[in-house]
Amino acid sequence: MIILAATPIGNLGDVTRRLVHALETATVIAAEDTRTTQRLLAALGVENRPQLIALHDHNEKQRAAELVRRAATEDVLLLSDAGMPTVSDPGYGVVAEAAAQDVPVTALPGPSAVLTALAVSGLPTDRFTFEGFLPRKPGDRRRALADLAAEARTMVFFEANSRIAEVLSAMADAFGADRRAAVCRELTKLHEEVKRGPLEDLAAWAAEGVRGEIVVVVEGASRSGMAFPDAVTRVLELVREGVRLKDAAGEVSAHTGHSSRELYQAALAVRD
16 A cells, blocks of 8 residues: 655654654655655664655656555555655655555654644634645736635645745735734744734744744634625725725735635726
């Protein structure tokens, strides 16, 4: 079978007994980075030396069928560098192929950056959505955030420290400067930090530079109860005040829960 194994996201003490046993008995390990896996084996004192096969974003399509064929007759342990494989990490292609070939897949649960950040964020945890990494290009990112402006569930994002300041600023534009959020940095590590506050304040804080692995948790949109025609009127008021139509639609969407795209199209029709 295919065995998906969660590895520590920072603190090695979070390793599970099941993971150690799996590493000690594995004959084949498909790993996002074989060097990282070798360091993990050494750190845990595991003397087993299984065959290590690199499995990453650039070769997963080619490797998936091969790994599933092997998994039909022997266990294949699948690891990412940190956390659970397939979640913003390689592995999905292998699992999809295994499902298509009716090869069993199981998982060894363990640390999760998504759930850890959500738990410590101080934001609602009853309903949430994981959005992964936002697009790198500003225009694509802006459109992705506009589509999420009316999302009522708490949102969880991964982001690189080199882009966190501009991403938080873009979120403030799309969701509203006062929308609550938490930036969770270096989770489970020595310098763990959780910075909470309005998006506008967090963007200003991040402008000074942020290091480490980052997870961003953002409060969902509140429902104001404003009727759609009133929301369109508010968009047009903002436009008259000098706000771009697209930005005005996004701002009103963030505060009312109405679709920014529908607000934009309706306001455009009225204006024209």
